Amino acid sequence: xxxxxxxxxxxxxxxxxxxxxxxxxxxxxxxxxxxxxxxxxxxxxxxxxxxxxxxxxxxxxxxxxxxxxxxxxxxxxxxxxxxxxxxxxxxxxxxxxxxxxxxxxxxxxxxxxxxxxxxxxxxxxxxxxxxxxxxxxxxxxxxxxxxxxxxxxxxxxxxxxxxxxxxxxxxxxxxxxxxxxxxxxxxxxxxxxxxxxxxxxxxxxxxxxxxx
Amino acid sequence: xxxxxxxxxxxxxxxxxxxxxxxxxxxxxxxxxxxxxxxxxxxxxxxxxxxxxxxxxxxxxxxxxxxxxxxxxxxxxxxxxxxxxxxxxxxxxxxxxxxxxxxxxxxxxxxxxxxxxxxxxxxxxxxxxxxxxxxxxxxxxxxxxxxxxxxxxxxxxxxxxxxxxxxxxxxxxxxxxxxxxxxxxxxxxxxxxxxxxxxxxxxxxxxxxxxx
Numbered sequence: 001x002x003x004x005x006x007x008x009x010x011x012x013x014x015x016x017x018x019x020x021x022x023x024x025x026x027x028x029x030x031x032x033x034x035x036x037x038x039x040x041x042x043x044x045x046x047x048x049x050x051x052x053x054x055x056x057x058x059x060x061x062x063x064x065x066x067x068x069x070x071x072x073x074x075x076x077x078x079x080x081x082x083x084x085x086x087x088x089x090x091x092x093x094x095x096x097x098x099x100x101x102x103x104x105x106x107x108x109x110x111x112x113x114x115x116x117x118x119x120x121x122x123x124x125x126x127x128x129x130x131x132x133x134x135x136x137x138x139x140x141x142x143x144x145x146x147x148x149x150x151x152x153x154x155x156x157x158x159x160x161x162x163x164x165x166x167x168x169x170x171x172x173x174x175x176x177x178x179x180x181x182x183x184x185x186x187x188x189x190x191x192x193x194x195x196x197x198x199x200x201x202x203x204x205x206x207x208x209x210x211x212x
Numbered sequence: 213x214x215x216x217x218x219x220x221x222x223x224x225x226x227x228x229x230x231x232x233x234x235x236x237x238x239x240x241x242x243x244x245x246x247x248x249x250x251x252x253x254x255x256x257x258x259x260x261x262x263x264x265x266x267x268x269x270x271x272x273x274x275x276x277x278x279x280x281x282x283x284x285x286x287x288x289x290x291x292x293x294x295x296x297x298x299x300x301x302x303x304x305x306x307x308x309x310x311x312x313x314x315x316x317x318x319x320x321x322x323x324x325x326x327x328x329x330x331x332x333x334x335x336x337x338x339x340x341x342x343x344x345x346x347x348x349x350x351x352x353x354x355x356x357x358x359x360x361x362x363x364x365x366x367x368x369x370x371x372x373x374x375x376x377x378x379x380x381x382x383x384x385x386x387x388x389x390x391x392x393x394x395x396x397x398x399x400x401x402x403x404x405x406x407x408x409x410x411x412x413x414x415x416x417x418x419x420x421x422x423x424x
Contacts, residue, residue: 037249116243116385117385117386117387119361119368120240120364121386121387121388123363123364125364126363128338128339149332149339152334154331154332154338175329175334176332176334
C-alpha cells in the first residue's frame with residue numbers, strides 16, 4: 001500500500017514536471033534560415049557554435065532587397081575580433097567585436113508559452129516535444145520567442161521583432177552535438193596578415209540584420 | 213560473395229531512398245495555428261480530420277484586424293453541408309459546402325525542397341526528420357510549401373500566398389492518430405432544426421481567410 005502510494009506520487013511528480021529554462025549544449029553545429037516579414041532579407045546558412053571557446057562561425061547565402069549575397073564570418077568573442085572570410089579569393093577582413101558572447105539559452109526569467117509536440121506522439125519517430133518561451137533579448141531591447149526541444153534544449157526557432165524588418169524568424173535544423181570541422185573555428189592561414197578595420201562594430205544579430 | 217553483393221545493393225538502396233509524396237493518416241486530430249504576413253489574421257485552434265467519412269471539425273479562437281473571434285465549424289463534404297456551431301447558446305447555422313474534400317497529402321507532382329532534422333539527430337528523442345515539398349494548391353490557384361514528417365507523413369506546417377494576407381503560415385502540433393471525441397464529427401442535436409442558409413459558399417481555406 002505504501003509502495004503504491006510512493007509509486008503514485010512518483011508518477012504524479014513526473015507528469016507534473018513543468019519545463020524549466022535551459023542552456024543549449026556548448027558545442028553545436030547545424031543549419032539555419034532567416035526570414036523577415038517584409039521580405040527584404042532571407043538567408044540560408046550553416047553555423048558552428050562553441051560556447052566553451054566563445055567562438056561562432058556562420059556561412060550564409062542570402063538575398064537582401066532582391067540582391068543575393070554570401071557571407072562567411074568567424075566571431076571570436078574572447079579576442080573581441082571577427083573575420084569576414086573569402087575562401088575562394090583567400091582574402092580576409094578583420095573587425096572589432098565589442099559585444100559579450102551570448103550563449104544559446106532560455107533566459108532564467110523567461111515565461112513558458114506552450115509545450116507542444118511537432119508531428120505526432122502516436123508512434124515513435126513521428127514527433128518532437130518542444131517548449132516555446134518568451135523572454136527578453138540579451139540587450140533588453142525587445143522580446144524574443146524561442147522554441148527548443150524538451151530533451152536536449154536544442155534550438156528549433158527564434159522569433160524577434162526589429163524596426164527594420166518587422167518580424168524576423170530564425171529556424172535551426174540538422175543540428176548535431178559537437179563540431180565536425182573544428183579547424184573552421186580558427187582563422188584561416190591567409191587571415192594572418194589582416195589589419196583590423198576599426199570603422200564599424202559588429203554583433204551577432206547584425207550579421208543577418210544589416211545586409212549587405 | 214553473391215550474398216555480400218545483394219546486401220550491399222540492399223543497403224545502398226535503403227540509403228539512396230529519396231522521400232516520396234505521401235498521404236497523411238486518414239484519421240487525425242490535433243492543434244493548429246494560422247499566422248499571416250500582414251498580421252491581419254492570427255488563429256489558434258483544434259481540428260478533427262476524418263478522410264474516410266470526409267468530415268472535418270475546426271474549433272478556432274482568433275483575431276482579425278485586432279478584433280477577436282471564435283469559430284466552431286463542422287464540414288461534411290459528402291453531404292455538401294457545413295455547420296457553424298455555438299455550443300454555449302446551442303445555436304447552429306447550416307450552409308452549403310460546394311467544394312470537393314481535399315485529403316491532407318503531398319501532391320504526386322510536388323517537388324522536394326529539403327529533407328532536414330528539426331532539433332538534433334545526435335540523441336534519441338531530440339530530433340524529427342521532416343520533408344518539405346512545394347506543390348500546387350488543390351484548385352491550382354497558387355503554390356503551397358508543405359512540411360510533413362518522414363515517418364508517418366504527419367503534417368507539420370503549410371505556407372501559402374494569398375492576395376488578402378500575403379504569406380499565410382499554418383502550423384500543426386499535438387497531432388494524434390485517430391479521433392479522441394468522434395461524436396464531434398456529427399452535428400449536435402440542436403442543429404437538427406437548422407435551415408440551410410444559401411447566400412454564401414464556404415470552403416476549407418476560407419474558414420481562416422475570410423474572417424470574421
